[in-house]
Amino acid sequence: MKAIRRFTVRTVLPEELAALGRLAANLRWAWHVPTREVFAAVDPALWEAVDHDPLRLLGEVGAERLAELAADEAFRARLRAAADDLDGYLTEPRWYQGLPRDTGAEPPAAIAYFSAEYGLTAALPQYSGGLGILAGDHLKSASDLGVPLIGVGLLYRHGYFSQSLSPEGWQLEEYPELDPRGLPVTRLRHPDGAPAEVRIGLPGDRGLTAHVWVARVGRVPLLLLDADHEANDAELRRVTDRLYGGGTEHRLRQELLLGIGGLRAVRAYCALTGHPAPEVFHMNEGHAGFLGLERVREYVTGDGLTFEQAVEATRAGTVFTTHTPVPAGIDRFPRELVQRHFADDGTVEGLPPDQVMALGTENYEGGDPNVFNMAVMGMRLAQRVNGVSRLHGAVSREMFRGLWPGFDADEVPITSITNGVHARTWVAEEAQELARRMVADSDEFERPEGWRKVTGADERDLWEMRRTLRRRLVEDARRRLRRSWRRRGASHAELGWIDDVLDPDVLTIGFARRVPSYKRLTLMLRDRERLRRLLLHPERPVQIVISGKAHPADEGGKRLIQEIVRFADDPAVRHRVVFLPDYDMAVARSLVQGSDVWLNNPLRPLEACGTSGMKVALNGGLNLSVRDGWWDEWFDGSNGWAIPTADNVADPDRRDDLEAAALYSLIEEQVAPLFYDHDEGGLPKRWLEMVKHTLVSLGPKVLATRMVRDYVRELYQGAADSSRSLAADGLAGVRELAAWKQRVVQAWPGVHVEHVEAAGTADPPQAGDELDVRATLVLGDLDPADVRVEAALGRVGPEDELVDPSLVRLEPVAQEAPDGPLVRYAGRIPLHRAGAFGYTVRVLPDHPLLRHPAELGLIVAPEPPGEMRDGAVLR
Ligand SMILES: *Cc1c(COP(=O)(O)O)cnc(C)c1O
Numbered sequence: 001m002k003a004i005r006r007f008t009v010r011t012v013l014p015e016e017l018a019a020l021g022r023l024a025a026n027l028r029w030a031w032h033v034p035t036r037e038v039f040a041a042v043d044p045a046l047w048e049a050v051d052h053d054p055l056r057l058l059g060e061v062g063a064e065r066l067a068e069l070a071a072d073e074a075f076r077a078r079l080r081a082a083a084d085d086l087d088g089y090l091t092e093p094r095w096y097q098g099l100p101r102d103t104g105a106e107p108p109a110a111i112a113y114f115s116a117e118y119g120l121t122a123a124l125p126q127y128s129g130g131l132g133i134l135a136g137d138h139l140k141s142a143s144d145l146g147v148p149l150i151g152v153g154l155l156y157r158h159g160y161f162s163q164s165l166s167p168e169g170w171q172l173e174e175y176p177e178l179d180p181r182g183l184p185v186t187r188l189r190h191p192d193g194a195p196a197e198v199r200i201g202l203p204g205d206r207g208l209t210a211h212v213w214v215a216r217v218g219r220v221p222l223l224l225l226d227a228d229h230e231a232n233d234a235e236l237r238r239v240t241d242r243l244y245g246g247g248t249e250h251r252l253r254q255e256l257l258l259g260i261g262g263l264r265a266v267r268a269y270c271a272l273t274g275h276p277a278p279e280v281f282h283m284n285e286g287h288a289g290f291l292g293l294e295r296v297r298e299y300v301t302g303d304g305l306t307f308e309q310a311v312e313a314t315r316a317g318t319v320f321t322t323h324t325p326v327p328a329g330i331d332r333f334p335r336e337l338v339q340r341h342f343a344d345d346g347t348v349e350g351l352p353p354d355q356v357m358a359l360g361t362e363n364y365e366g367g368d369p370n371v372f373n374m375a376v377m378g379m380r381l382a383q384r385v386n387g388v389s390r391l392h393g394a395v396s397r398e399m400f401r402g403l404w405p406g407f408d409a410d411e412v413p414i415t416s417i418t419n420g421v422h423a424r425t426w427v428a429e430e431a432q433e434l435a436r437r438m439v440a441d442s443d444e445f446e447r448p449e450g451w452r453k454v455t456g457a458d459e460r461d462l463w464e465m466r467r468t469l470r471r472r473l474v475e476d477a478r479r480r481l482r483r484s485w486r487r488r489g490a491s492h493a494e495l496g497w498i499d500d501v502l503d504p505d506v507l508t509i510g511f512a513r514r515v516p517s518y519k520r521l522t523l524m525l526r527d528r529e530r531l532r533r534l535l536l537h538p539e540r541p542v543q544i545v546i547s548g549k550a551h552p553a554d555e556g557g558k559r560l561i562q563e564i565v566r567f568a569d570d571p572a573v574r575h576r577v578v579f580l581p582d583y584d585m586a587v588a589r590s591l592v593q594g595s596d597v598w599l600n601n602p603l604r605p606l607e608a609c610g611t612s613g614m615k616v617a618l619n620g621g622l623n624l625s626v627r628d629g630w631w632d633e634w635f636d637g638s639n640g641w642a643i644p645t646a647d648n649v650a651d652p653d654r655r656d657d658l659e660a661a662a663l664y665s666l667i668e669e670q671v672a673p674l675f676y677d678h679d680e681g682g683l684p685k686r687w688l689e690m691v692k693h694t695l696v697s698l699g700p701k702v703l704a705t706r707m708v709r710d711y712v713r714e715l716y717q718g719a720a721d722s723s724r725s726l727a728a729d730g731l732a733g734v735r736e737l738a739a740w741k742q743r744v745v746q747a748w749p750g751v752h753v754e755h756v757e758a759a760g761t762a763d764p765p766q767a768g769d770e771l772d773v774r775a776t777l778v779l780g781d782l783d784p785a786d787v788r789v790e791a792a793l794g795r796v797g798p799e800d801e802l803v804d805p806s807l808v809r810l811e812p813v814a815q816e817a818p819d820g821p822l823v824r825y826a827g828r829i830p831l832h833r834a835g836a837f838g839y840t841v842r843v844l845p846d847h848p849l850l851r852h853p854a855e856l857g858l859i860v861a862p863e864p865p866g867e868m869r870d871g872a873v874l875r
């Protein structure tokens with residue numbers, strides 16, 4: 001029998017145990033140890049069997065056991081305590097509620113956060129990798145901080161995929177069907193009980209209707225749209241079948257549903273629950289870009305704005321986060337496909353198709369005129385754009401500078417907020433317990449002093465904790481390996497060797513990731529003989545636990561997995577290297593907790609941030625990584641190891657050889673000797689020193705609560721402020737800004753720098769002196785109030801550019817008789833140091849409602865040299 005539709009019957013709990021249902025319905029159980037302990041106590045063996053999933057537990061536990069628990073006073077007391085704790089967590093004021101409110105900068109009433117995937121718990125498999133895990137950690141931390149976030153995503157009926165291996169080590173994919181009624185989600189309903197639904201238009205007068213499910217992530221509601229709705233035909237019901245599956249049009253439909261349907265779901269949710277309307281909209285990567293278009297439509301049809309005005313209003317309240325420096329990772333659609341969806345009878349009625357198309361057009365050098373780029377649209381519809389680590393911010397400014405022509409990369413308005421991880425999700429209970437013993441108030445973990453207290457723990461306890469976690473990883477790995485080999489066709493009798501796989505006292509290296517080529521899964525296999533020697537070293541062996549999924553369409557990635565699996569299948573080394581199939585949050589937890597060392601060897605700078613190494617650091621593990629993403633920023637020379645890179649070697653094979661050799665040497669000469677250097681008491685003192693230093697130096701930084709606070713302070717608050725100043729007085733600012741921009745764009749070709757000169761008070765100028773810069777400009781139809789004129793002074797770089805210039809604003813010089821169309825500007829730049837300098841003058845648009853001078857991508861500088869009289873270098 002094929003095409004079985006699954007359904008789930010929920011248990012009726014005795015009244016005394018009703019709180020169990022409430023606890024299971026809020027995903028806070030996923031990171032709250034006492035709540036998990038209550039569920040474990042319901043039936044410890046069953047709790048293991050259902051992979052720590054409370055709904056499955058409650059679905060399978062027998063009525064007798066429930067009756068027993070209902071009569072068990074001690075259990076009921078624990079249950080009550082957990083339920084009271086949840087109530088307190090959901091209602092008490094938290095960090096956000098304590099933000100100052102009297103300074104005129106009221107924090108945003110709510111923030112809507114849109115993401116194509118969410119990794120919250122293995123029991124809600126709606127993620128493929130880092131992007132989703134990050135979104136999950138963002139929601140959980142927002143909840144912990146009391147940030148009024150509403151999450152928006154899709155409910156995929158088959159999630160991503162689950163991975164197993166063929167006997168030959170080839171990745172096999174399965175797509176088990178998920179029944180939403182068996183997941184920790186409920187329907188959004190109208191007061192009369194009717195389920196809420198949203199509908200979006202599709203070409204050919206078709207519509208796509210979706211259910212709205214709500215997952216409770218602590219205080220944060222997560223709305224999940226599900227196209228498997230009776231109103232849709234069979235094809236459209238499959239729109240939300242799989243994450244990142246299907247063809248281009250399928251993907252486009254998913255993103256239309258996420259962005260447009262998602263905003264409609266937010267509107268419905270706020271109307272039905274009284275939740276305040278979001279003032280800020282956060283697009284987590286380009287998949288969510290259509291959200292901006294739907295907001296534009298709201299302003300056009302609801303407030304009577306023009307398209308240009310509506311874009312300004314939308315931009316002010318929108319934050320866009322880019323997550324990949326890999327051009328192939330950017331979401332792009334064939335132009336004509338998108339065009340078809342926004343043509344006359346299109347998806348978002350009321351928007352001019354040409355202007356919609358212009359938003360996603362790559363009309364810059366190196367751009368492809370035939371594609372519609374979701375990240376580009378996201379950036380055009382968001383006033384605030386950020387990358388996810390300092391290095392990634394710089395790489396993104398370079399990568400997207402075409403959108404701000406005329407500006408140097410370092411002036412491109414893309415900032416960065418480095419990702420973080422949700423500690424309570426990723427840190428082992430034993431490690432949390434050890435930390436709690438040393439630090440009473442969990443707020444202290446936001447500061448290094450709090451972590452310093454943690455490292456005051458007895459070294460013996462710290463090492464015992466590490467050994468416990470390593471032993472648990474070893475046991476978990478054996479269990480998973482056995483399961484994997486059974487599926488690969490081995491009989492129990494052949495698998496006795498698995499009992500001796502891995503050693504709880506051997507230095508354990510963890511390595512787990514998705515398998516795009518830039519992550520270089522197989523770099524460690526570059527010199528197999530050398531790797532074998534490391535694994536089998538008589539005194540200082542290492543063991544490696546590996547896990548990872550390749551995208552189902554990525555044959556190359558699957559080949560890499562097969563290479564690793566085959567290497568690990570070799571009886572000579574199979575006790576020291578294992579591949580665990582089906583990398584998910586459960587495997588990840590086990591690995592990041594139990595590994596002594598976390599290996600990461602991406603091709604720099606293609607890892608935007610990476611977060612798994614942060615999870616390891618919080619568990620007392622050490623990082624061994626290429627200086628990419630977050631590690632480039634926070635490696636301090638003694639909180640782990642940096643694998644030297646051969647960035648400037650053009651031949652990729654040679655680069656891999658060099659970097660692999662550096663990796664082997666580090667393990668051989670530094671990592672392993674440190675790990676095995678025990679004192680008389682059996683403690684690896686110097687290793688533990690490094691662990692402590694890791695905790696103090698990284699602990700406060702890698703927390704997702706730090707990240708969410710940064711988002712609130714640096715982006716959400718500003719977006720709310722910008723949005724409010726544009727919205728005041730019936731959107732007067734929107735109209736003004738849009739009209740001004742239009743005028744400036746039209747008049748800009750008439751702006752010129754006629755003449756620039758500079759003189760010091762002495763000749764030649766001396767350090768300590770000031771350079772008196774004068775410029776004569778033609779402003780055409782613009783007024784001095786429309787522009788800012790700046791002089792830039794700096795050293796001259798190899799390409800005749802100014803390096804790290806200091807900028808000084810020039811002011812119009814009052815004149816008795818205006819000099820025809822010429823306007824004169826002057827200002828003084830202090831000369832702090834001696835040396836050879838260059839200077840130049842530039843003109844930028846300026847308006848109080850403009851957030852960044854580069855926003856319009858307009859700049860005028862004088863025509864190159866020749867014009868300069870006094871020998872100063874001009875760019
Ligand atoms: C943390 C985590 C990631 C992110 O890993 P990076 O390789 O560091 O980006 C991916 N998948 C899972 C399951 C994770 O837990």
